[in-house]
Amino acid sequence: xxxxxxxxxxxxxxxxxxxxxxxxxxxxxxxxxxxxxxxxxxxxxxxxxxxxxxxxxxxxxxxxxxxxxxxxxxxxxxxxxxxxxxxxxxxxxxxxxxxxxxxxxxxxxxxxxxxxxxxxxxxxxxxxxxxxxxxxxxxxxxxxxxxxxxxxxxxxx
Amino acid sequence: xxxxxxxxxxxxxxxxxxxxxxxxxxxxxxxxxxxxxxxxxxxxxxxxxxxxxxxxxxxxxxxxxxxxxxxxxxxxxxxxxxxxxxxxxxxxxxxxxxxxxxxxxxxxxxxxxxxxxxxxxxxxxxxxxxxxxxxxxxxxxxxxxxxxxxxxxxxxxxxxxxxxxxxxxxxxxxxxxxxxxxxxxxxxxxxxxxxxxxxxxxxxxxxxxxxxxxxxxxxxxxxxxxxxxxxxxxxxxxxxxxxxxxxxxxxxxxxxxxxxxxxxxxxxxxxxxxxxxxxxxxxxxxxxxxxxxxxxxxxxxxxxxxxxxxxxxxxxx
Numbered sequence: 001x002x003x004x005x006x007x008x009x010x011x012x013x014x015x016x017x018x019x020x021x022x023x024x025x026x027x028x029x030x031x032x033x034x035x036x037x038x039x040x041x042x043x044x045x046x047x048x049x050x051x052x053x054x055x056x057x058x059x060x061x062x063x064x065x066x067x068x069x070x071x072x073x074x075x076x077x078x079x080x081x082x083x084x085x086x087x088x089x090x091x092x093x094x095x096x097x098x099x100x101x102x103x104x105x106x107x108x109x110x111x112x113x114x115x116x117x118x119x120x121x122x123x124x125x126x127x128x129x130x131x132x133x134x135x136x137x138x139x140x141x142x143x144x145x146x147x148x149x150x151x152x153x154x155x156x157x
Numbered sequence: 158x159x160x161x162x163x164x165x166x167x168x169x170x171x172x173x174x175x176x177x178x179x180x181x182x183x184x185x186x187x188x189x190x191x192x193x194x195x196x197x198x199x200x201x202x203x204x205x206x207x208x209x210x211x212x213x214x215x216x217x218x219x220x221x222x223x224x225x226x227x228x229x230x231x232x233x234x235x236x237x238x239x240x241x242x243x244x245x246x247x248x249x250x251x252x253x254x255x256x257x258x259x260x261x262x263x264x265x266x267x268x269x270x271x272x273x274x275x276x277x278x279x280x281x282x283x284x285x286x287x288x289x290x291x292x293x294x295x296x297x298x299x300x301x302x303x304x305x306x307x308x309x310x311x312x313x314x315x316x317x318x319x320x321x322x323x324x325x326x327x328x329x330x331x332x333x334x335x336x337x338x339x340x341x342x343x344x345x346x347x348x349x350x351x352x353x354x355x356x357x358x359x360x361x362x363x364x365x366x367x368x369x370x371x372x373x374x375x376x377x378x379x380x381x382x383x384x385x386x387x388x389x390x391x392x393x394x395x396x397x398x399x400x401x402x403x404x405x406x407x408x409x410x411x412x413x414x415x416x417x418x419x420x421x422x423x424x425x426x427x428x429x430x431x432x433x434x435x436x437x438x439x440x441x442x443x444x445x446x447x448x449x450x451x452x453x454x455x456x457x458x459x460x461x462x463x464x465x466x467x468x469x470x471x472x473x474x
């Protein structure tokens with residue numbers, strides 16, 4: 001389900017320990033069709049984190065999301081349109097009730113400590129959801145061998 | 158900077174997950190390389206437990222050649238109620254760690270029905286002329302007379318050992334030397350909620366919170382994935398169950414907030430009936446794991462829910 005390519009192994013090499021992290025974020029839908037709620041963020045973690053996959057606790061094919069990393073500044077969704085088309089959540093996250101309840105990312109995403117992911121959700125226009133939880137499966141990277149750990153600028157050195 | 162890439166090599170290979178996709182672990186491959194011929198191998202057993210409580214013990218047949226067992230498949234309807242302990246008779250090592258729950262749901266071992274087989278966290282080296290003992294249990298008084306279960310071990314028969322006998326040790330991806338037979342599938346099982354004195358099953362009351370601990374072990378173990386023996390089709394309110402997971406020895410909370418059960422545990426019939434951790438994690442000897450769970454439902458309680466972690470026991474006795 002998860003594949004550790006050389007790029008990921010290179011990041012892991014900078015840390016002595018890798019701990020499981022399960023980060024659940026409340027989306028806050030209020031049952032309004034097509035509602036665009038305020039952005040939600042992953043919890044700030046006191047160590048560097050590798051995000052591997054995601055799950056939502058609702059089944060709705062036309063609920064949308066736009067994800068960006070606050071630090072480093074990186075927008076996951078490439079889109080040059082004046083009115084960008086956000087991405088269906090099922091393209092990124094598994095659904096709790098389906099055969100693959102956690103969907104692995106194509107490439108795990110690294111964030112340094114205290115970094116956050118921002119997620120902008122748009123409620124389904126057909127099945128107006130209330131509440132909603134998004135859960136990230138991740139690794140917390142502790143005890144950096146060089147005292148600092150991996151950094152965005154290092155790349156696949 | 159003194160990085161140590163080998164230290165981070167994953168002992169079971171770079172592809173994580175219990176779905177049987179035909180890939181071997183490095184341990185299995187290293188063992189097989191000591192044999193001339195590798196043949197597909199299946200061993201099927203049938204059990205039919207009656208009205209609970211009911212128990213049944215059976216053995217696999219002794220094999221004339223060494224075998225590597227990769228995983229299992231089960232055909233059954235009553236999968237929440239079939240519990241199983243497997244013990245290698247020669248060494249006496251049980252696959253389910255000794256605990257107040259002395260077995261694991263059959264769905265922690267095997268993929269079910271049309272979902273196909275599931276693989277164990279590590280291949281089991283099954284030496285020739287030995288047997289596996291399978292202790293089956295059904296204890297839930299609400300269970301019906303169970304339909305039969307057909308359980309199949311899936312593996313590879315190894316013939317023609319080079320040098321005339323099985324290897325004693327193999328080299329792992331991190332360069333370490335591992336004794337053949339020292340990596341054994343491990344199951345840690347505990348109930349959801351609290352144990353009922355009267356029926357011996359676990360009950361998770363509505364609008365309640367419970368804390369349970371996995372047993373500590375006498376050697377380091379790798380923990381790979383997690384599963385439960387029930388799912389929302391049986392208990393619609395499972396979608397609301399929440400948990401917070403803590404590794405006690407290093408006091409590391411894995412969940413900043415309470416997370417849904419279904420984001421942590423796999424369920425029977427899914428592609429990955431045991432939902433993998435992002436990376437196998439080493440649980441140090443004697444460390445326990447705490448599961449803090451909440452059932453916020455107003456409806457009826459959850460009965461007979463078992464939570465299982467799977468991994469690899471790295472002991473050699």
